[in-house]
Amino acid sequence: MANIINLDRVSKGYGAAGQLLTEVSLGLDDDARIGIVGLNGAGKSTLLRLLAKAEDPDSGRVTHRRDLRVASLPQSLDLAAEATVRDVVLGTAWLAQGMGAEHEWAGDAGVRAILTGLGMGYLGLDTPVGPMSGGERRRVALAALLVRDSDLLILDEPTNHLDVAGVDWLAHHLLTRRGALVVVTHDRWFLDEVCTATWEVADEQVHTYEGGYAAWTLARAERQRVAAAVEARRQNLLRKEIAWLRRGPPARTSKPQFRIDAANALIADVPPVRDTVSLQRLAVTRLGKQVYDLTDVTLTAGSKPILDGLTWQVGPGDRLAILGANGAGKTTLLRLLAGVTTPAGGRLVTGSTVRAAFLSQELRELPGQLRLLEAVEEVAKRVKLGDRELSAGQLAEVFGFTDKRIWTPVSDLSGGERRRLQLLRLLATEPNVLLLDEPTNDLDTDTLAALEDLLDSWPGTMVVASHDRYLVERVTDTAYGMFGDGRLVHLPGGIDEYLARVSASGAAPVPALSAQDGKSQATAAASGMSAGDLRQARKDLTRLERQLAKLEEREHKINESLAEHGSDYAKLVELEAQLKAVQEERAQVEEAWLELAESVPGN
Template identity: 60%
Template sequence: MANLINLEAVSKSYGVKPLLDEVSLGVAEGDRIGVVGLNGGGKTTLLEVLAGIAEVDSGRVSRIRGLRLAVVTQRTELPAGTVRDAVLSHYSAEHEWAADSRVRSIVDGLGITALGLETSTANLSGGERRRVALAAALVGELDLIVLDEPTNHLDVEGVRWLADHLLARRAAFVVVTHDRWFLDTVCGRTWEVANGRVEQYEGGYADWIFARAERARLAASAEEKRRNLARKELAWLQRGAKARTSKPRYRIEAAEALIADVPDPRDSVELMSFARRRLGKTVLELENATLHAGDKPVLDDVTWRIGPGDRIGLVGVNGSGKTTLLKLLAGESVPESGKRIEGKTVRLAHLSQELEGLPGQLRVLEAVEEVAARVVLGKQELSASQLAEKLGFPAARQWTPVEDLSGGERRRLQLARLLMAEPNVLLLDEPTNDLDIDTLQQLEDLLDSWPGTLVVVSHDRYLVERVCDAVYALFGDGRITHLPGGIDEYLSRRSAATSVVAAPASAERRTSSAAEHRAAMKELGRLERRLDSLHKRETELHDQLAANATNPDKLVELNAELKSVLAEKDDVEARWLETSELVE
């Protein structure tokens, strides 16, 4: 494979900080590369050097003649004019692009049609502008695609569409993203940018975590903190949603030795018991509630009860009303009819998408200590400084004035202040926005041992699958739908609904059959893993019932859980049979 771009001993600094220090690497035809690293560590700079947007201080950048390159960074600007001008300017007539199924797929898959082709780019929100810029980049015939955080502002369905689209193209791509599901799905190689260097790994996110865990195993005691996080993340990958890995078996066995004594990410039974003692029976309830977001129905005479210790992921397309529903749960709005009920012992914290109420005159540590000096999160007791460090503020950064923080840093500070108040109900609206992977792992580590009720709205399916026990969806029909099959079931339902709407486009359906077959195979694997888990839990419950034969209260609790497990098992088995027919 010929290299499309080569970097030879490239260095690049801004001020006194070297972001790239004599970096040598190359991008070959067909490469699928994910770029990871701490915020501010040089990821965007690397992309801009590759794309020719930023000049290097020293070294050499060479590109093949006639390279067809598209780049979308966080600084990409749209031209003045309409959405049509920005995305479809290469086509002189409507029928030219309308006859190209690939272009139609991009326009529909990124929601450009819904925005309106005649809409002025000046009237678009930040998220809409990013989607238009992404569509404009993808419609061309390309050798290399360079993308910086393309999954931001996409919902779960949009992230999956982008993954399928990139995998179906022949073009090479280099993508910076903190979306770990996306990394593992689309990337064959991973670059980690840190301390001016770029370390290269084969495989996606799972392989990178294996490599980090192995490297940490060999490191000195100063790396103990990082090693524990890598071990816990690796344990999740092995025991939870198993990700693919390209490592040889002997490498896998060496890494697995690291997690032989690592407990599950969280003890759900213990956390549930603790939450019930803190919260009692009533937490948050909606009774016969009706609610609209503009003219769109969010709830139509809905009754929904959220109990102590429930850990809920809430999904839906952009504009389906997730944020509106979260504000209702938080008590920041009232239903149009029906009522909201809040338990007497509830101490609620709501992480909204708006950055409000931060004391700009204080420094970071002072802003956290303003809430409390110490906090107990499950079994962890942390000082304000320790919590700030876990959320991405190293000791030196903790003395930065709040008014000098970036948007992402302000969001992390907002979350730190919420946690310092020791709430027992957490409502999180897109908590992963602007977080790098290391900070995401720290956040998940905190939530693993957090004993309370949790409702998360997020497009990051990895986070939802990691920290939540149940998934609910808004499909735009005025109901809140429980999805026993999680996000995979959500995507299957959305795909089925889209197929019904697009029934006349038979040619387009044929082109998607391969993707549907892959999705069905993946769904079969997920269902099989879930059946194994349910069977194991069923056996454990039978053993516990026998051991508690003289404890009536415990028997009632265990019997109720057993009924729930058996019901879900029947449902999963039925869906396994249905899915297996699709792959025959």
Template identity: 65%
Template sequence: MAAINLVSVENVSVSHGTRTLLDQVSLGLGEAERIGVVGLNGAGKSTLLRVLTKAEQPDSGRVTHRGGLRLGHLTQSVVFPDDALVRDVVIGSAWLPAAFGAEHEWAGDARIRTVLDGLGLHTIGLDAPVRPLSGGERRRVALAALLVRDTDLLVLDEPTNHLDVEGVAWLAEYLVGRRGGLLVVTHDRWFLDAVCTRTWEVTDGQVEQYEGGYAAWVLARAERSRQAAAAEERRQNLMRKELAWLRRGAPARTSKPKFRIEAANALIADVPEPRDTVQLKRLAGTRIGKQVYDVEDASLSFGDRTILNRVTWRIGPGDRYALVGVNGAGKSTLLRLLAEQNRPDSGEVKVGKTVKAAYLSQEVVELPPTLRVLEAVEEVARRLTVGDRDLTASQLAEMFGFSSARQWTPVGDLSGGERRRLQLLRLLMAGPNVLLLDEPTNDLDIDTLQALEDLLDSWPGTLVVVSHDRYLVERVTDQVWALLGDGALRMLTGGIDEYLQRRAAAGAGSGRPGPASSGAGSPAGVGDGSDTAADGEAAGLSAADQRAAKKELSRLERQIAKLEERERKLHDRLAEHSTDFAKVAELDAELRGLQAEREAAEESWLELSEHV
């Protein structure tokens, strides 16, 4: 018997104004499928998610949910009650139906602690009010509230936004190990490859379906484009022949032309050579000179928190560096030092005389709302030379997803993602020889990301980029530098993988799980264990007492997990002997004793955790 879909979509159409986003779309989502949704900004990805979850009714067609479907939906904007605490949202019923009853029920559940640690909520605190939190922190709270609940289907709209590299790695590992269906809109290509088994592309009102994650989707889409081009070429050839035959009086038709197409060879026949780093550095050296940035013994603190501690860092012409680190480690601060927007408390930052830097911040700066897109670009420059290519403002705008018609749209009518693209485009048109990019992939769709990477690949300047997008980091940069929260800056020869290994080791050393251990992680704000030690001192515990308490906590966690497993087995036996009243009474007594033992262990865990 065929498995029943969790969600079935039949001939669904949706229009917003004059735009048709979904046109007679039919889909099915199975219970074990993990599907990534991709497409251009404004193509209808979020609309598709709202229709699938019944948050929005289609203009026509039908959406059917399996009976009793437990569904969790993370939207791009979340609204919580004004007086809610983090605890109320994640565990209580302030935003979703309550996940747990008494506090010891969730506190003793290892899965819940894994989610809280993995999303960095221990740095916020469960008793923190939600209202003053930043947008990124509120989204992490909302995501945690969904992950701790038992759902048959998770529908997530851009879940990796506001997560650092470590957080994205933890979330990917957690979702892969989770039971149930998953539907996720994301522009994070590494995440797509790591998590998704199928890909849906929303384009021109249709949803094209592909097997596999990002890499498989790119290959399949290229093959479809090649086949479409070959079909169009055949059609044009036939049309030309028909016209010629008509002019000649249409003699007897000859056999059709034969095409020998080898798909794999055709796909890679015109692949460009890898980036020539030596050549680009030589070109960069002629434009910039020998000195770009010399950071000498620089220190910077905010209050009692050390961001940089006597950091020395030299950046030369043509260097392409990525900066990674936990949230709050100082990545954006270091970038602003290079952009001369901040000054260190001690030490100095020397900037080369020929440096012409362009700094892209995480905020979308104000753009002239009355200008058209093309006018806003040409206001900066009309042409740009990248490598051996001479591009007009209109050509570059098209590369960044602004079609010929869209280039005449007033800036004030653009979406947030389009404004971000325009901001980046104007920076590039200024002809800088140094790019300082802080999370450049925010709000960019995959096609625009590919165009940006293609441009940066052949750009002969110095590049320093802060990004959680592993795909972009590994493609356009040559070295990875890490701020690990201790004020030091380290070069990682092993790249992102080495960074995650170091963070996992730091998490293990501080008594918190890392992203590669037990499916848990602590992506945000976890240092080298000093915060835990400080908490222990505040509680009046010596170092030896700290170690003993941590061992006891670990023992209690193992004990609670074993007791929970025994409870599950007892429930199965109760169901098996439901008609044997004597056996049921015996098993019920054993179950009550087991529950009392578990509650005592959970109470001990709660009391001990307050001191550690």
């Protein structure tokens, strides 16, 4: 490992936004894979611009290694309308903005593979950029970065406008790519799959954690457990989040063994994420037996066929995910269920008790003249969601609006805040059917966790169209796929089955190297160990884990003795000294474990 960027006591602020970073000192290594998380407006994108030297700090210094090659994807792009895909991807238009340096570019076949992986295989290299949608322009710009060699790749929300298969392809591609990576994204599955460390931007500082989203969530929960009296409500939310992570795929729990024991203890008394039976019973009470019945339905978007002779039933309490590529018709299907559009043929019957709330991808008109709390109270002053009754202010707090923020005029809210308010107002109508079209757009990870917690106890029918794999697996029970052939296909295997079908069809080729294999091979190559050295290192890891277990047991016994001898001052002094020695030894062993684990593939 070699250091490529240093931030030395860097501070940055803006007039309206205020101070974002204060005396931040960080270092970035040449093989780092960093995921940056934090609330909307905390300074994540600002940190990226400082790392890339696209902006200067107000104070402090940002130092790059000599001849460092940095490729950066910003949130906003300004590509010439007359430019073609070839111009952007192979250099002409992209270089005109100073976003790269002269290179021998990859051949057209390599470019085509990247465009196909990003869901743009239908584009020719001579296709003009001007008529493209914002999502298409962004994916073309991302392709332009991926065909280049760079020492550091900086990506700001790269998963925006990618479908599930595109996100999966990008994760695999980045795992096999050389060089450092720094990424800001709200896609928690992507963070866990790609990143080996997490930076949290909060309170004008950057806090560093080993591991991806799961490890960051666990570390925050452990830290907040110590201050449980102060952060009781947030603590309970994180405990539930960890319970979900521990019940998920093994990749989510690839953390040191001595941390797994702590996680198990932390969630020992946490109930299942959802009581499905009770929610189903409540949903039937609220909705009756009929929600949506589709019989031989034909649906089109303009001249494009979306559904051809679909017969499908959505029942009370169903929690359904709709998966598909961009343009497959997911939004059109939701608009049909919401009553915004009508079928071209066949019959749709909606239950008489259905009160549907449709969250579209567009930011609908909000009452800009009102303050945030007033905009919520305009819909309802008190809201009953499942077994919880909340005031308008409490509901706003669930969605991350602080006491001060709820008095902000709606016209002054950021895009992410307006998205949260839009969803908040929908829930305040107390619907019994939720139709959610990309609900994670513009929401930070904390707000997503709060939303998922709210939906866990929501007793109604839910249909979600989303590319956010984490959210889909977290809040839905059944998945359906749209593959552009007029069918709606039940997917018992969920997202894994969807990706397998996409891969088999050749729509979005995925490298043969699996995500986990990619991580393991990259680590092994970095370690430079022989097979014998690796065997010995693994033995040493096992020995250190046993040593840690013994030290934890000693620490537990000393704590018990401290409780027993509360009135014996001399004994307390002796036990305190023993406890301090054990804790210091444990810290040293943990440090040794972590240093060794970094050099061993698969840890």
